[in-house]
Amino acid sequence: MDLGERKKKILGAVIEHYIRTAEPVGSRTISKLDELGVSSATIRNEMADLEEMGLLTQPHTSAGRIPSTMGYRTYVDRLMKNYEFSVSEINRLRSLMELQLTEVDSMIKELTGIYSYLTNYTIVGSSAGNNNGYIKNFHMVQIDRNSALLIVVTDKNIVKNKQIYFDCDIDSTVTEKISNMLNENLAGVVKSKINLEKIYEIQAEMDVYKSVLLPVLNFVNECIESLDNSEVFISGASKLLDFPEYSNVQKAKELLEFLDNKENLHRMAASVDNADVKIIIGNENDAIELKDCSIVLSSYNIKGKGTGTIGFIGPTRMNYSKAVSTLKLLTGQIDKLTSNKEPEGEK
């Protein structure tokens, strides 16, 4: 799909205007923008085309157009220009550079707090987690003919347990054998050393009990996954309420509730691969709660500590270009502050 130069300009103008105003954009508005000296009627035709292509939509006949997810996507991928910080913005941000904190985690939280305050965006993030958690030991206790309780104790002495039901009858030799096997193979092994192959190995080794093993391993896997003790946090959640799209309390509540749940943040943070900056727009999100939100995510690296994630969250019409630029600045600053972290320095 190729857009003409003019269509690109119009799409860009519509999106940027909508980002600022949150109001559907009409053809007259665009035509007055003097970017391109054509009348509103022409714009109307072009906009009808763009709508046909699925880049714009109309909330109802006789309203202006608003960008669709695909529209934003095209904008972000192909049209967006780099956001230029104004002098005063640079000055405000530069003053942050003077922060001097030693505890890395609290520094990052502090920093995101300030950025959230300055940009008026909500920031979510996860601190750099080490993958050296492990499971201390496993216990398996038969409950009745076809169920047993699996108990898992982690290095932090968190105890998890689950009653597991089997398709067939079992006896205590089975539970014993399984728990022995788990203890031998997985107890004390740090998370980063456990991978799928290891699990498959076990599965092969225990071939006889295959059907019995599956639910057990599922739960074990769950436990291992949740071992990561990286912390997630959120700054400036209330900023979301600034956006007219959340003037409906019900909607706002659903989103805030979603963000309240650390599990969800974890999942979000985990989704970022090593790409530079990842942008997830509207219904590209896995969670339906986020179908009207966009997320701009990036990761940072602290040597000896691992990788953390940090990102902006806002309505789909967020200012992507500013978000991306700010995020780069923020992660850059984290890198800078953590690399030369010999404190003691005066201001």
Added chain:
Amino acid sequence: MDLGERKKKILGAVIEHYIRTAEPVGSRTISKLDELGVSSATIRNEMADLEEMGLLTQPHTSAGRIPSTMGYRTYVDRLMKNYEFSVSEINRLRSLMELQLTEVDSMIKELTGIYSYLTNYTIVGSSAGNNNGYIKNFHMVQIDRNSALLIVVTDKNIVKNKQIYFDCDIDSTVTEKISNMLNENLAGVVKSKINLEKIYEIQAEMDVYKSVLLPVLNFVNECIESLDNSEVFISGASKLLDFPEYSNVQKAKELLEFLDNKENLHRMAASVDNADVKIIIGNENDAIELKDCSIVLSSYNIKGKGTGTIGFIGPTRMNYSKAVSTLKLLTGQIDKLTSNKEPEGEK
């Protein structure tokens, strides 16, 4: 001020009804409550009396009555009965008892998260902080004739600074003297050892520079206050949006923004003395942002770690009796879990 038995009953009925419905309560509603077999007209007279006493107010003529801060206060202090947990509530809460976590802080956070989820109230708290932070050293640099920069470095290498303006002209001997004095008297002294008397002592000693000293000491005090490295946290903030009083997004935003700021939470947490349970109603709060909120606070103690604070926050018409009971249960549970903290135990 003494209330007759009937007035008490009516006040209690109004408050409890209002807590449930968030609607102004009319005389007919109360009269139908069959608690006391009198007609609505009688209730009206009594309610007029209660309004005159300042315990009830009317949002407008021809609306029912709603309790005033003073009304809630009398209710809480003198009328309120203990909340009785229902069997199912007790069962749900009891299942929490089975949690086994060792890291005290994360346990408490986890616990408050679950309680927030179950009670649908927002919970704020601060973890048990040690008071052994200190300020490493002070520097004072003259900037011009009547201002100087005060730089404070804490034990965590957090650097704070503030430009301080004086009423009179100063020279470098003054700044030098002040910074020497601060370093001699306060540098390296842990927070718990610093008290008002110490500050007064300094003030007396430096009598000559009294007017100069005041703004300096103010800032120093600020720094010392913020030394406490106990962490504050909030669980289930979005629950606030359930209350119709926050269906106005503007209002909700102000409150959430206030709670977003850790400083404010810190101040709130600090305000709890060693009382059993402290209830702060509406405009009894220092912060105007909380003038429509009530807070039920309590503290818990972990031996060897210090004191933490935990509390519910909600609209003034919160269910005080339930909040108090739940809070007692919660802090009790924390005590219990932290006292016999020999983990390793199976479920």
Added chain:
DNA sequence: GTTAGCACTCAATCAAGTCGAGTGCTAATC
């Protein structure tokens, strides 16, 4: 002291009417 009755108040709700921003289409123009 209590209650029934009545006039009065006032927010909330609803329907009807108006307004205006914006569209799509057609015919004229460049």
Added chain:
DNA sequence: GATTAGCACTCGACTTGATTGAGTGCTAAC
């Protein structure tokens, strides 16, 4: 063939006015 002016039409947003009903205060009777 692309652009534009003009016009009829659509539809949400807003205004207005009438209606409703919950609730009050007061007075007179019980």
